[in-house]
Amino acid sequence: xxxxxxxxxxxxxxxxxxxxxxxxxxxxxxxxxxxxxxxxxxxxxxxxxxxxxxxxxxxxxxxxxxxxxxxxxxxxxxxxxxxxxxxxxxxxxxxxxxxxxxxxxxxxxxxxxxxxxxxxxxxxxxxxxxxxxxxxxxxxxxxxxxxxxxxxxxxxxxxxxxxxxxxxxxxxxxxxxxxxxxxxxxxxxxxxxxxxxxxxxxxxxxxxxxxxxxxxxxxxxxxxxxxxxxxxxxxxxxxxxxxxxxxxxxxxxxxxxxxxxxxxxxxxxxxxxxxxxxxxxxxxxxxxxxxxxxxxxxxxxxxxxxxxxxxxxxxxxxxxxxxxxxxxxxxxxxxxxxxxxxxxxxxxxxxxxxxxxxxxxxxxxxxxxxxxxxxxxxxxxxxxxxxxxxxxxxxxxxxxxxxxxxxxxxxxxxxxxxxxxxxxxxxxxxxxxxxxxxxxxxxxxxxxxxxx
Numbered sequence: 006x007x008x009x010x011x012x013x014x015x016x017x018x019x020x021x022x023x024x025x026x027x028x029x030x031x032x033x034x035x036x037x038x039x040x041x042x043x044x045x046x047x048x049x050x051x052x053x054x055x056x057x058x059x060x061x062x063x064x065x066x067x068x069x070x071x072x073x074x075x076x077x078x079x080x081x082x083x084x085x086x087x088x089x090x091x092x093x094x095x096x097x098x099x100x101x102x103x104x105x106x107x108x109x110x111x112x113x114x115x116x117x118x119x120x121x122x123x124x125x126x127x128x129x130x131x132x133x134x135x136x137x138x139x140x141x142x143x144x145x146x147x148x149x150x151x152x153x154x155x156x157x158x159x160x161x162x163x164x165x166x167x168x169x170x171x172x173x174x175x176x177x178x179x180x181x182x183x184x185x186x187x188x189x190x191x192x193x194x195x196x197x198x199x200x201x202x203x204x205x206x207x208x209x210x211x212x213x214x215x216x217x218x219x220x221x222x223x224x225x226x227x228x229x230x231x232x233x234x235x236x237x238x239x240x241x242x243x244x245x246x247x248x249x250x251x252x253x254x255x256x257x258x259x260x261x262x263x264x265x266x267x268x269x270x271x272x273x274x275x276x277x278x279x280x281x282x283x284x285x286x287x288x289x290x291x292x293x294x295x296x297x298x299x300x301x302x303x304x305x306x307x308x309x310x311x312x313x314x315x316x317x318x319x320x321x322x323x324x325x326x327x328x329x330x331x332x333x334x335x336x337x338x339x340x341x342x343x344x345x346x347x348x349x350x351x352x353x354x355x356x357x358x359x360x361x362x363x364x365x366x367x368x369x370x371x372x373x374x375x376x377x378x379x380x381x382x383x384x385x386x387x388x389x390x391x392x393x394x395x396x397x398x399x400x401x402x403x404x405x406x407x408x409x410x411x412x413x414x415x416x417x418x419x420x421x422x423x424x425x426x427x428x429x430x431x432x433x434x435x436x437x438x439x440x441x442x443x444x445x446x447x448x449x450x451x452x453x454x455x456x457x
Contacts, residue, residue, distance in 0.1 A: 010417070010418075010431050010432065010435075012268070014416060014417075014418075015267075015268070015271060016267055016268060018418070018435050018438050018456055018457075019267040019268075019270065019271055019435070019455065019456055019457040020267050020455060020456070021438055021455070021456045022451075022452065022453040022454065022455060022456075023437040023438055023441050023453055023454070023455075023456045024437065024441070024444070024447075024453050025437065025453075025454060026312065026378050026379075026382050026437060026440055026441075027312060027313055027314045027315075027316065028313070028314065028333070028335065028340060028375075029371070029374060029375040029378050029379070029444065030340075030365050030371065030375075030444075030446045031444075031446070032333065032340075032342065033448070033451045034365060034446045034448075035340060035342055035363040035364050035365045036363055036364075036365065037362070037363045038363075038364075038366070039339060039340075039341060039361065039363060039364030039365060039366055040361050040362075040363075040364075041358060041359045041360075041361045043341075043361075043364070043366070044102075044334075044336075044341045044359050044361045044364070045102050045359060047336045047337075047338045047339070047341075048099065048102035048103050048104070048336075049102060049103070049104050050104055050338075051103050051104045051105070051107070051324060051336070051337075052103070052104045052105030052106070052107075053107050053108065053322070053323060053324040054108045055108060055110060055321065055322045055323055055324065056107040056108060056109050056110070056138075056322050056323075056324040056325070056326065057109065057110065057111040057112070057113070057313075057320050057322040057324070057325045057326070058109055058111070058112045058113070058134070058138065058325075058326050058328065059112075059113050059114075059115065059314065059315075059325060059326070059327045059328065059332055059333075059334075060092065060112075060113070060114045060115070060119070060130075060327075060328045060329055060332070061075070061115055061116065061117065061327065061328070061329035061330060061331055061332040061343075062085075062088075062114060062115070062116040062117045062118065062119040062121065062122060062329065063075050063076045063077055063088075063116060063117045063329065063330050063331065063347060064076065064077060064078070064079040064084070064085055064088070064116065064117050064118060064121050065077070065078060065079070065116070065117055065118045065121070065151070066078070066079070066080070066118065066121065066151075066154060067187065067188075068187065068255050069176075069186055069187055069188040070185075070186050070187045070188075070255055070256055070258045070259050071176070071186045071188075071215065071218060071246050071256065071259065072253065072255070072256075073247055073249065073252075073253055074115075074116065074117060075117075075330065075331040075345055076116060076117040076118075077347065079121065082123065085121055085122060085123070086123070086126065087351065088329075088330075088347065088351065089122060089126050089130065091350065091351045091354040091355060092130065092328055092329055093129070093130055093133050094354050094355070095328050095329070095354050095359075095360070096130075096133050096134060096137055096328060097133070097137060098354070098357065098358075098359060099326060099328070099359065100137035100138065102359070106138075106139050107138050107139055107324070107326075108139045108141060109138050109139060109140045109141060109144055110141050110143070110144050110145070110320070110322060111144060111145050111146075111147075111318075111320045111322060112134070112140065112144060112145070112146045112147070113147045113148075113315055114147070114148040114149065115149050115315070116149055117149075118149075118150075118151045118154055119148050119149055119150070120148065120150050120151065120154055120155055120156075120159050120163075121154060124156075124158050124159050124161075124162035125162075127159075127162055127163075127166060128162055128165070128166055131166040131167070140167075144167075145169060145170055145209075145320075146166075146167050146168045146169055146170070147168070147169075147170035147171065147172065147209075148163065148168055148170075148171055148172070149171075149172045149174070150171050150172065150173050150174070150198065150202075151173075151174055152173050152174070152175075152190060152194050152195045152197070152198035152199075153190050153194055155198045155201060155202075157201055160198075160201035160202055160204070160205045160207070161205050163202070163205060163207060164205030164206040164207055165205075168207055169206075169207060169208075169209055170207070170209040170210075170211065171202050171207050171209070171210055171211070172211040172212075172213060172242070173195060173198060173199070173210065173211065173212055173213065173238075174188075174190075174213050175190070175195060175212045175213060175214055175229070175233060176188060176190075176213065176214060176215045176218070177214070177215065177218055177221065177225065177226075177229050178190075178191075178192055178195075178228065178229045178232045178233070179220070179221065179225040179228065179229060181220050181225075182218050182219065182220050182221050182225060185218070185219040185220050185259065185260065185263060186218055186219065186259065187258070192232050195236065196235075196236055199236050199238075209239055210236070210237075210238040210239055210240075211238060211239065211240040211241070211242060212233050212236075212238045212240070212241050212242070213241075213242050213243075213244065214226075214229060214230070214233070214241060214242070214243045214244070214277060215243075215244050215245070215246050216243065216244075216245055216246065216270060216273040216274045216277060217245045217246035217248075217264065217265055217270045217273065217274075217455075218246050218264075219259050219260055219263035219264050220263050221265060221273060222265075222273075223269075223272055223273055223276045226273045226276050226277050227276055227277070227280055230277055230280045230281060230284075231280075234284050239295060239296050239299050240293065240294065240295045240296075240299060240301060241281055241286065241293065241294040241295075242292060242293050242294075242316055242317075243274065243277050243278070243281075243292050243293070243294065244292060245270060245274065245292075245454065245455060245457060246264075247454035247455065248261070248264060249452050249454070251452065252452055267455070267457065270455070270457055271434070271457050274434065274457060275434070278294070281294040282294070285297070287299075287302040287305065287306075289301050289302060289305045289310065289317050290305070290310065290312070290316075290317045290382060290383055290436075291382070291433060291434055291436050291437070292316070292317075293316060293317040300319045301317060301318070301319060304319045305317075305383070308384060309321070310383040310384065311379065311383065312379055312382050312383055313325065313335070314333055317383065323337055324336060324337065327341070327342070327343060328343075329343065329350070330343055330344060330345060330346070330347045330350040330360075331343060331344075331345040338366060338367060339364055339365050339366040339367045340364050340365045341361050341363075341364040342361070342362055342363050342364055343360045343361060343362060344360045344361075344362040345362065370396075370398055370403065370445075372396060373392060373393060373396045373398045373403060374403070374443050374444070374445065376392045376395075376396075377389055377392055377403070377426075377443050378440045378443055378444065380392070381426065381428060381436060381439055381440045381443075382436060382437070382440055385427060385428040385433055385436060386425065386426070386427045386428070387425070387426050388424065388425050389403060389404055389424045389425070389426060390423065390424030390425070391424075393424075400424045403443070404424065404426075406445065407442040407443050408442055409442050410426070410439075410442045413432075413438065413439055413442065417429055417431065417432065418431075418432035418435060418438065418439055419432065419439050426439070434457055435456055435457065437456050438456050
């Protein structure tokens with residue numbers, strides 16, 4: 006069914022630069038109009054029975070050349086410890102500002118490499134969290150892991166602290182690809198990390214794979230999947246490499262001539278998808294895969310899937326608080342983002358300040374468009390009329406403003422029945438293109454990743 010898209014259509018839209026829509030509006034649309042005073046006001050009005058927490062640990066031992074995250078190298082432990090001191094202080098500062106107790110169902114540690122944190126410091130941070138916030142007994146507590154740096158001591162501490170999900174960066178098991186991206190990681194290292202985690206009670210395992218890397222081929226992608234399946238993860242996230250050397254200078258170390266073109270990228274992405282589906286995984290959204298009994302697959306089938314800065318999720322919290330340099334939070338009133346520069350983040354927090362650098366206050370029809378985009382991204386279908394009714398908005402006006410929707414319908418990427426918009430089966434890998442028609446902030450001059 007994928008082949009019903011013509012090569013010309015596929016090439017044209019696969020090359021399009023489109024947001025990943027882990028938020029709406031997206032981060033490039035944030036501004037310095039939202040700062041600390043606004044955040045304090047929003048926190049003071051908060052009393053949530055459904056909150057999530059995100060912690061950003063922006064340190065790595067070595068730089069992977071494909072990386073698009075906010076991270077820095079830390080050869081010594083001292084910078085990490087100074088940062089953790091500020092992180093604990095920020096946890097306390099935010100807790101003092103909230104309007105009431107929070108019930109937390111999701112906690113996520115991202116990076117960087119969160120497991121560079123000394124185990125004892127992680128224990129102290131988790132103790133602070135439980136002291137200041139209501140972490141539910143059934144909360145999902147997840148952490149991103151570089152298998153090359155995971156120690157037995159850290160795995161034991163993760164289990165003792167209540168972590169129950171781990172996302173392991175794999176990317177590719179092809180040695181040539183690994184050398185080309187400066188991330189040499191053997192299958193044996195990854196297998197050892199999985200065993201350590203499971204031995205300590207962390208049996209919910211996610212793997213991250215990347216297509217579009219230098220020297221990658223369809224054969225190497227399939228070989229990576231075959232090896233990864235031996236370790237039995239519950240979920241896969243399969244991302245397209247975003248080559249933006251003007252934004253991430255270390256990506257200049259990657260040989261652009263070795264990068265696959267858009268047709269090859271598409272072929273590689275579908276080869277991975279077909280292999281995972283053939284192995285019994287359910288395709289969730291456009292880049293996640295989960296075993297049939299996994300909560301993510303169940304949510305996708307029941308219409309309960311959501312999308313946030315960690316990608317596809319079952320997290321339906323109306324409040325997400327971000328901690329750490331560059332972390333983004335989502336409040337009922339809008340988005341906030343912490344200072345990206347680590348020294349400035351630390352200076353502000355050490356002075357008792359909430360380190361907000363920018364954000365976005367929801368105005369106009371932001372919430373309506375966000376809901377339409379999320380449903381398209383999660384379900385490949387959005388009942389625009391029903392969504393507008395819930396918000397008291399005009400569906401005809403919203404549909405009329407969706408620039409390019411008629412063209413996409415004519416080209417077979419979307420279909421419309423009354424106020425219901427659906428992404429066609431053939432166009433599901435291009436769902437971001439359809440979602441973008443409802444983005445009133447979309448700026449052609451902003452650097453986004455390729456649609457595929």
